[in-house]
Amino acid sequence: MAHLDDVQTQRANLTFIRSAMKEPLLERDHEQELARRWREKGDERALHELVRSYTRLVVAAAGRFRHYGLAMGELVQEGNVGLMQAASRFEPERDVRFSTYAAWWIRSAMQDYILRNWSIVRTGTTAAQKSLFFNLRRLRAQIAGNPSSDAMSAEGRQEIARILDVDVQEVETMEMRLAAADQSLNNPLTEAGDGEWQDLLPDQRPSPEDVVIGMRDGRMRSKWLAEALGELSPRERQIIAERRLRDEGVTLEELGRVLGVSKERVRQLESRAMNKLRVSMLKRVRDQGELFAEI
Template sequence: MAHMDTPETQRANRRYMKSAMTVPLLDEQHEFELARRWKEEKDEQSLHELTRAYMRLVISLATRFRNYGLPYGDLIQEGNVGLMQAAARFEPERGVRFSTYASWWIRAAIQDYILRNWSIVRTGTTAAHKSLFFNLRRLRALIANGTRQNLTEEDRIFIARKLGVGARDVETIDARLTSGDRSLNATIADSTSAESSSEWQDLLRCERPLPDEEVMESHDGLQRARWIEDALESLNERELTIIRERRLRDEAVTLETLGTRLGISKERVRQIEHAALRKLREALLSKVSDPEEAGFLA
């Protein structure tokens, strides 16, 4: 989905960039001292000076992602969030320049913002999808000098090997990038008659049962429950206990456990269970001609 900066926002962005470019660069020793003071003494003035010196780095990295249709100012602000995260985690004693360390955090913050806002549909939910999202366009341009519109199976395999992902992932992200968001209320085709126009949501299949099916299922369920209650009355106390524990619980009790409780062998429990099931079947057959058709197992 496209986002456009207003003229006022564009002017504000230019003022911000102009201001950022006037901040002097830091030499290595001064940068180390600022980072040390912030880490050890929590000197906020040192933090401000350190991060202000690298706002131009944020602007540079944000510029690389301007073609994703999101406001440039938002990209810069998200990059600044990454810059602050880098400052919070930076360890100056490791001998790495802050710009090198911060670049990863800035880029990650901007990419995460793009993935969250590029589409109303969640994109890049895995590492493979994220890599494809930010590299597929570049690799597409390399294939046949960008003249081919649709990727062939060979193209997908080539891209998958380049990025170390699956060909199916390539197909999924390519479809997402080449087809934008579409409103379910948009009409399928232009129509002069509002009554005859169809919307995309009209083609969605509802998996829920129809109202009459819900009523029928509820009625049949109550009837089956009454039949089962009546059939259970044909069992004696020991048979009823075994059926309830073995057949009517989410987790069936073992034959051995029931045998110990009832003071009989597990083989005897099995025999009583089978005899009780036969009695239940006979009781149900006396009420319905076909247990399977009525919703019971034969």
């Protein structure tokens, strides 16, 4: 998580905020003129005036997101990035106020920053999860009738799922994520310091025995496949090699031109060769499960 602002940074932020709030608001016609000068002529002075006049939108948005525990200054910086993106994409001919257009870009930039930095574990990778992350606390407080309440009943979870059009399971999962802070896996299990939390994590890698067995089985399957291919005709082996044993197999049409037959004939020959391989491979195993996949 990003560190909170120190005293000097807070003073700098306050100076910036005061300066932003003193910038005069733009009349609609002047705003459109500035946008056109920037879009059509690349007038940087027009861009700077347009952006400075709406920096107050960034400050307001940062204030709404301050309870996520991230530095106010960093939220403002991200919001300024969104404001610049809005200025570069704004189309004055659409007859929409720049403030309305820029508000979405500012909010989007801040939300993306919050999701990347709120936790070490990435939160909100889908649209439903993002909606839950930014609305769960507010809806929970509304349903409970208490802004400071963290408790939520089963009926409350169902209501939130209905409002946000998500599964109840997703509501429960996000509720647990918001309630649990990040913890280091190096934290001791007990006050006496006996072991760490990471000692309880299972090792998902295959055991040495599994690795050796896999290597042995792989060699055996390769031997079976080579023997089965030897039972095919030269043309059938060529078709299987070109179509099935390459990273990017050739098309039926391309192979048909090489063999001097139609692509439908190549398809028939390939199907017949695959059936022969299947029968040959199954003769060599005691159980079909010994093969990685059906041939």
